[in-house]
Amino acid sequence: MGNVELTGEFVAFFVFAVMIISGSVFMISLTKVVHMVLSLLAAFIGVAGLFILLEAEFLAFVQVLIYAGAVAILMIFGIMMTKHQEEEKATTKRAWQEGLAAVGALALFGLLFFAIRSSELAPAQSFEAGEDNALEIGKLLFTNYVIPFELVSVLLTVAFIGSIVLAKKEAE
Amino acid sequence: MGGMLDDTLTWGNAFVFLLWGVVLLVLVLGFVTYAIYFERKIIGWMQLRIGPNRVGPLGLLQTVADILKLLIKEDTIPRKADRVLFMLAPALAYVPAFGVLAVIPYTQDLYFADINVGLLYYVALSGITTIAIVLGGWASNNKYALLGGMRSAAQMISYEVPLVISVVGVIMMSGTMNLRGIAEQQGDWFWQWNFLPQIIGFVVFVIAAVSELNRTPFDLPEAESELVAGYHVEYSGFRFAFFMLTEYVYMYAIAALTTVLFLGGWHAPLAFLDFVPGIVWFLLKFALVVFFLIWLRGTMPRIRVDQLMGLGWKVLLPLAILNVFVTAVYLELFVK
Numbered sequence: 393m394g395n396v397e398l399t400g401e402f403v404a405f406f407v408f409a410v411m412i413i414s415g416s417v418f419m420i421s422l423t424k425v426v427h428m429v430l431s432l433l434a435a436f437i438g439v440a441g442l443f444i445l446l447e448a449e450f451l452a453f454v455q456v457l458i459y460a461g462a463v464a465i466l467m468i469f470g471i472m473m474t475k476h477q478e479e480e481k482a483t484t485k486r487a488w489q490e491g492l493a494a495v496g497a498l499a500l501f502g503l504l505f506f507a508i509r510s511s512e513l514a515p516a517q518s519f520e521a522g523e524d525n526a527l528e529i530g531k532l533l534f535t536n537y538v539i540p541f542e543l544v545s546v547l548l549t550v551a552f553i554g555s556i557v558l559a560k561k562e563a564e
Numbered sequence: 565m566g567g568m569l570d571d572t573l574t575w576g577n578a579f580v581f582l583l584w585g586v587v588l589l590v591l592v593l594g595f596v597t598y599a600i601y602f603e604r605k606i607i608g609w610m611q612l613r614i615g616p617n618r619v620g621p622l623g624l625l626q627t628v629a630d631i632l633k634l635l636i637k638e639d640t641i642p643r644k645a646d647r648v649l650f651m652l653a654p655a656l657a658y659v660p661a662f663g664v665l666a667v668i669p670y671t672q673d674l675y676f677a678d679i680n681v682g683l684l685y686y687v688a689l690s691g692i693t694t695i696a697i698v699l700g701g702w703a704s705n706n707k708y709a710l711l712g713g714m715r716s717a718a719q720m721i722s723y724e725v726p727l728v729i730s731v732v733g734v735i736m737m738s739g740t741m742n743l744r745g746i747a748e749q750q751g752d753w754f755w756q757w758n759f760l761p762q763i764i765g766f767v768v769f770v771i772a773a774v775s776e777l778n779r780t781p782f783d784l785p786e787a788e789s790e791l792v793a794g795y796h797v798e799y800s801g802f803r804f805a806f807f808m809l810t811e812y813v814y815m816y817a818i819a820a821l822t823t824v825l826f827l828g829g830w831h832a833p834l835a836f837l838d839f840v841p842g843i844v845w846f847l848l849k850f851a852l853v854v855f856f857l858i859w860l861r862g863t864m865p866r867i868r869v870d871q872l873m874g875l876g877w878k879v880l881l882p883l884a885i886l887n888v889f890v891t892a893v894y895l896e897l898f899v900k
Contacts, residue, residue, distance in 0.1 A: 426649070426702055433695065449681050453688040460691035461724065464717045467698055471710070524680050526741055 405445055411438035425470035433463045450526040584676065588665060596812040597627045603858045610862040637801040645798065646703040653700035654799070654806035660689040660696075661813040668820045669744040671830045671842040682743040683735065686821060687728055690776065693810060694720040697795050700807070704798035712794025715784045719872060720776055726880035727772035733765040733891040734758050734825050743821075747829030752838055757828035764887040766826050768880050773818045775876070778811065779857060781864035784872060819853035827853075 415435030422428050436459040443452035533541050601616065601624065608615025616623035641650055667682035669675035679685055694717055701713020735741055737758065738749045750757045759766045775782035796807045823829060827849045830842030867875070 424646075426646075426699070430649070430695075430699070449679060450684065453681050453684040457684065457688035457691060460688065460695060461721050464691070464694045464698055464721060467695065467702075468714060468717055471702055471714075524740070526681055526684075 401445060404441065408438045408441035408445070411435065411441070426467060429463055429467045429470055432466075433460070436460075436463070448525060450529060588676065589662065592662070592665065592813055592816060593809075595816055596809060597631070599812055599815065599854060600627045600630075602854075603861070606855070606858050607862045610859075631805065634805040635802050639801040639803065640798075642705060642798050644705045646705065649699055649703035650798075651803070653696050653703055654803045654810075656699065657693050657696035657810045658806050658813070660692040661810045661817065664689045664817050665813070665820075667743050668817070669747055669824060669829065670820075670846055672748070674843065675744055678744060679742065681741045683731060683741045683746075683825075686743075686817070687724065690814070690817075691720075691724065693814070700799070701795035704795075706798050708792045709795050709797045712797070715869065716778065716795055719778070719782065719784060719876075722873060722876040723772045723775040723782075723880070726768050726876060726884045727776060729881070729884035729888060730765045730768035730772060731825060732884075733762045733887045736888070736891050736895060737761065743824050747824045747831075750828040750831055752831050752835040754828065754833040757826065757831070759826040762826065762887070762891070764883055764890070768884045768887065769826065770822065772876075772880060773822065774857065774860065775872075777814055777818055777857070779815075780861040781867050782872065783866060784869060815854065815857060819850050819857070822853050823849040 412435045415431045415433075415438060418431035419428050419435065422431060436455065440452040440455040443449075443455060604626070605615040605623075616626035619625040619629045641647060664686045666677040667675075667679055667685050697716045697720075698713040701709040701711075701716070704710070734746060738746045740746060746758075754760075778784075796804055799807060823846060828845075830846045832838040832840060832842075832845050
């Protein structure tokens with residue numbers, strides 16, 4: 393592993409990776425909802441950073457745009473729907489549960505590690521990012537992938553109408 | 565400046581970029597200082613008062629004195645507040661506000677970043693400030709602050725939608741999201757600027773932008789007569805100054821963005837006037853937008869919360885979508 397060249401890209405990757413991993417770990421381990429949501433935000437911004445390293449600026453900023461809004465809403469729901477006067481009591485833990493979880497996590501790590509090490513990656517081809525990748529994504533969405541794209545929009549409309557119907561019922 | 569962006573990054577280049585960043589920061593701080601002064605003066609004149617006139621000649625040093633006062637004030641943190649988040653929130657609010665300024669092109673050659681999704685970058689980063697405001701309201705552990713923060717989030721998220729959709733028309737006309745490209749494509753006569761062909765988009769954009777700025781008539785998050793001061797009620801000293809600064813830096817950013825998107829950027833309004841350097845035209849248009857925002861504050865009363873949501877979702881959003889539709893039909897029938 394000593395053949396990694398210390399470039400700016402590598403340092404940036406490392407910073408973003410640490411951000412994503414620590415964000416996700418804190419998301420699970422913290423106890424207050426607002427803190428959890430904030431560490432989730434750190435993870436999302438890290439992912440956006442990785443997109444920028446991959447020269448996918450469009451994806452990166454859409455990631456920030458969508459998730460920053462989502463995080464703010466999540467935060468509001470978190471504040472409204474949880475009690476934050478009292479700290480949550482630590483639930484009684486059972487030793488065998490923790491043991492099983494540890495074994496499961498180790499097994500998953502082993503599996504992923506084995507799969508990554510044993511897979512033959514295709515020789516790196518010179519990747520040509522489009523001049524304007526927002527334009528290229530748009531073209532692909534409306535030519536090759538137009539049916540999945542339309543299906544997703546139908547799904548969103550259904551979800552939208554469904555939530556309105558549910559909210560109406562609640563109001564009555 | 566522009567050519568250096570394409571070079572490989574060396575320590576020397578990085579140092580020059582850092583220097584330019586500091587220059588921009590100083591300019592922005594200067595803008596904020598005198599924007600506050602002029603806001604107070606202009607509103608004073610509109611209300612038949614004199615406005616600040618004690619500190620320095622014509623009261624020019626009033627804001628400097630105010631900033632000094634804020635900086636040397638005791639920094640209080642409420643005992644039951646969430647200390648870390650309370651301290652984090654002002655910084656988290658300010659960093660994106662300054663970050664969005666990077667994509668604004670001032671003239672043909674004077675720009676700080678040339679991102680092909682510049683417009684998206686602006687909208688995406690400004691969303692992070694919303695989180696900081698909710699965070700500040702929550703961490704203060706004060707019901708008025710929390711209410712202010714909640715209102716702010718509801719308002720900023722519901723007005724972000726028409727704001728983004730209202731500029732889609734401009735993007736369709738110029739075929740790029742690069743702010744430099746958008747400004748470049750507007751012509752040297754004022755009827756070639758985007759605000760006339762995109763008049764619906766322009767009106768929706770201005771209304772939604774004022775709302776994003778939390779300024780009158782949309783200043784519900786800090787409605788002082790109902791919420792004391794809204795989300796920053798517990799803040800004092802330089803942390804409060806940071807929230808204030810964020811607000812005025814966004815005013816700078818929105819004024820510059822309006823100029824670039826709709827008012828032709830650095831182009832002269834009449835083609836025979838183009839011997840005047842572009843930066844002068846940019847600054848004039850920029851000052852006009854800033855004055856408009858101040859004027860609005862001196863004129864409009866605050867609207868109610870229920871009216872706010874109704875306006876956003878039932879009026880601005882359909883209008884913005886209609887604008888996109890009309891633009892698409894026009895481009896399809898007459899341009900292609």
